Amino acid sequence: MALSFSPDIASDYAIEAATLVNRRGCKQLLEQSHAAIDTVAMAIDRARRPCSGASPSELRPAVDRVCLDGPGIGFSEALAELGPLYLDPAIYFHHPRYVAHLNCPVLTSAAAAEMVAATINTSMDTWDQSAGATLIEQKVIAWTAQRAHLPASADGIFTSGGTQSNLMALLLAREHYSARHFGPGSVAMNGLPPEAARWRIFASEMSHFSSVKAASLLGLGQKAVVPVAVDSAWRMDIDALETAMDSARAAGEIPIAVVATYGTTDFGSLDDVAGAARLARRHQAWLHVDAAYGCGLLVSPTRGHETRALAQADSITVDYHKAFFQPVACSALLVARGADLGHVTHHADYLNPVEAAEAGTPDQVNKSLQTTRRFDALKLWMSLRSVGAEAIGRLFDAGCALARTTYQRMLAEPRLDLLHAPELGTIVFRFRPSLGLAPAVLDELNEAIRSDLATRGEAMLAATRVRGRRYLKFTLLNAETTPDQMDEIVTLVLCTGERLAADRVPTLAVVGGRETRDAG
Structure with a gap:
């Protein structure tokens, strides 16, 4: 028995079918794909920071306002809407100041596939x-x-x-x-x-x-x-x-x-x-x-x-x-x-x-x-x-080499405690200001450095605990990041650390004609 539809349902069905990937839908797929790639390319081009620093409380209201039960708004409008909801606050792993987790920039051939x-x-x-x-x-x-x-x-x-x-x-x-x-x-x-x-x-x-x-x-x-x-x-x-x-x-x-x-x-x-x-x-x-x-x-x-x-x-x-x-x-x-x-x-x-x-x-x-x-x-x-496999391997080697170079440069900075010489592309370290701070305060300070840099969108670092103490971590997988760019990140860590440490050092007091640290 042949299926029959009311005129309205048949019309809706035809519109829906036209958007499927089939012989008729490929022209629309091509147009939408070009628009999507253009949008992504522009987002990557204007990503001057690895992240926006947006918090869940800042982003959630905009997402909550979207009604998924309402009528469609069309692909172009939906793509434009995606900007503030996803592309603007996205974390960009290709950025040289993203050195946090084991996330890599991807090959163009893989993205196209x-x-x-x-x-x-x-x-x-x-x-x-x-x-x-x-x-x-x-x-x-x-x-x-x-x-x-x-x-x-x-x-x-x-x-x-x-x-x-x-x-x-x-x-x-x-x-x-x-x-x-x-x-x-x-x-x-x-x-x-x-x-x-x-x-x-x-x-x-x-x-x-x-x-x-x-x-x-x-x-x-x-x-x-x-x-x-x-x-x-x-x-x-x-x-x-x-x-x-x-x-x-x-x-x-x-x-x-x-x-x-x-x-x-x-x-x-x-x-x-x-x-x-x-x-x-x-x-x-x-x-x-x-x-x-x-x-x-x-x-x-x-x-x-x-x-x-x-x-x-x-x-x-x-x-x-x-x-x-x-x-x-x-x-x-x-x-x-x-x-x-x-x-x-x-x-x-x-x-x-x-x-x-x-x-x-x-x-x-x-x-x-x-x-x-x-x-x-x-x-x-x-x-x-x-x-080819060798080209991929050279990208991986570049991250490992960058870690070794960065580690050697960091060794010359007395305010950084480094825990190991990197075998691959990770470096675990801890900022220790020239003024002595208790271990618990150092833990809080190092976490504050990571949070401050991310909130301002300046750089994204990872953090971990080693033997109960808080440490920072670089994970280097981006073959296009340079040693000079890593120097900039290290400088950001040091400057941010000194600024935040100043807020945690007890105030100076004068006792018996000499300066002491206020234990309070």
Whole structure:
């Protein structure tokens, strides 16, 4: 029976259909894309600061005034409206004074590929939704695994980010252990056995919080993650790891996984993967390497040889949207044995029936925690095909070199306490004025420096706590930032610190003919 519509409904339907991406809608897509790119280009061009310093209380009223239930206002008006709501207060990672978190400026080829992927709207779960795209993703995974020196049996899957990759890695570690001791699929079918309360995961005290979060989500509890002390370079201390694992065994606990961090969030420290692998093998534990940050070394033309130790990993997290200059999200989990991904496989008759797998249909959903999934591999594919892996590696190397140069210059400033020589692109430091201040006051002062610079839009720094004390942090991923521009940021920190410190120094008083500090 043919569908029929009232005249009004038919008219509305025709208007809506004309805006869809199809043969008729492509002209409108082209016009709107040009307008959007022009708007973004102008926003980037006029971004003289890394941020506006706007607070939530300042922005929220304007967003709240927008009525999403009302009639549409047209693309041009909606785009113009986006200026004060998003583009003006946006954080611009390309700006040389953005030195805060692990956010990178992105390659133009990758940004353009985003539009291709969004327009075609491929879903990466089954072959019948992603022909071609599936093979491209598999090729990118195989290429990355080869760069990481994993065996021919390696495989992997794109994920939403390092947190999901780490969760999936520890899920595989849990299933790998339980399959050996209780039979394949035992936990998936029956839940955790009583002895799971004794399973332990070992990670450095500087590892990413996602390992603790994963243990919680996997039913092991946060206490299952044993923090391991670090050495003077903020790397996991292998002797401390050995002691911790042996002590766990002696106490009746069961090591099931070791997490080595290849580029810690705070310090960029590269854990001794070979040492961690040796101990993991001794205890028959899974070795996961969180290389979300350090994966940039995989394409480094000067330091790529350092990644050979990754060959000993059972799984590796890589974040292309950190170290390969890709738009968020672009991350993957690699595994040394592709068969281990079978622990997350579930067959649904309406999507990926078992017969399809038996016939060899490459449904990527069989390897993933996600079902519907974006074609994020296209961004990296287009970047590799456009500029090549070495060019991407040189961008990463430039950030590391900038960190070393900046560190050397900062060493000459007595008002800066530096905690480490950078291995990658991060520098952790603390402003200490010439006038002595109590540690708690110094904590508050350093946080105030960061806040003051951000509020004024002068620069964006990160902050962290080390041994309970507040420190500032530079994260350098922008290859176009110069040493002189970093000198300007350091000068801003020093001048702001002295200005704010003056407000915190006790007032001068005259006692017995001499000046003293008023203790009050």
